[in-house]
Amino acid sequence: MINLTINGQQHELDVPDNMPLLWAIRDVVGMKGTKFGCGIAQCGACTVHLDGVATRSCVTPVSAAQGEITTIEAMADDAVGQKVQQAWLDLGVAQCGYCQGGQIMNATALLKKTPEPDTQEIVDAMAGNLCRCGTYNRILAAIERAADKEASS
Numbered sequence: 001m002i003n004l005t006i007n008g009q010q011h012e013l014d015v016p017d018n019m020p021l022l023w024a025i026r027d028v029v030g031m032k033g034t035k036f037g038c039g040i041a042q043c044g045a046c047t048v049h050l051d052g053v054a055t056r057s058c059v060t061p062v063s064a065a066q067g068e069i070t071t072i073e074a075m076a077d078d079a080v081g082q083k084v085q086q087a088w089l090d091l092g093v094a095q096c097g098y099c100q101g102g103q104i105m106n107a108t109a110l111l112k113k114t115p116e117p118d119t120q121e122i123v124d125a126m127a128g129n130l131c132r133c134g135t136y137n138r139i140l141a142a143i144e145r146a147a148d149k150e151a152s153s
Contacts, residue, residue: 002062006031007074017063021055022046024062025071033072033101037130044129047102048072054109072101080146081108087142095133103129107143116147 002013004021006029013028025031025048034057037045041056048057049070057065075081084107087093094100103126110117110125117125122143131139 004029004062004065004069005067006069007071008068013062015062018061020058021048021060021062021065021069022057024065025057025069031071031073035098035101037099037102042128042130043099044102044106045099047105047129049105049109052109052112054106070105072105075104075108078108080111083146084108084111084142087145091138091142091145093135093138093142095131095135099129099131103131103139107139107146110143111147117143119144122147 002015002017004011004013004024006025011029013024015024015028022034022036025034034048035045036058037043039058041059044056046056046058047054049055050065051067075085081104084104088100088104106126106129110122114121119140122140126139
């Protein structure tokens, strides 16, 4: 049995130790917001926070996920996550939307660590998140907007 804390709730799961966290979140716990993209930690669609750090859940075994796991479902209750999501909406970032959960999770982790990042810091932090639709300029603008809101709070 594996005990995981996901979005503040305890879950006792009867899964193999090496099961990727992504599948435990999606298939066992039933939270579908975290997406499968590549399975090799190259696209970022599966990004969750593990103790506040952006983590690729597709390659993280549940046995290594000891700590607080936060998924996209919890961003509505997170002050920085709310600002990022609002900036996404304000600027119409999403096109197909598939990668957006991972993008928002990575952007939120960045802004929590670096509340006022410069453009290069944003570009560097987001480099591991792929967008099939190519909305990178809108993603950058939304993060800059959320950082401005964060700085003015």
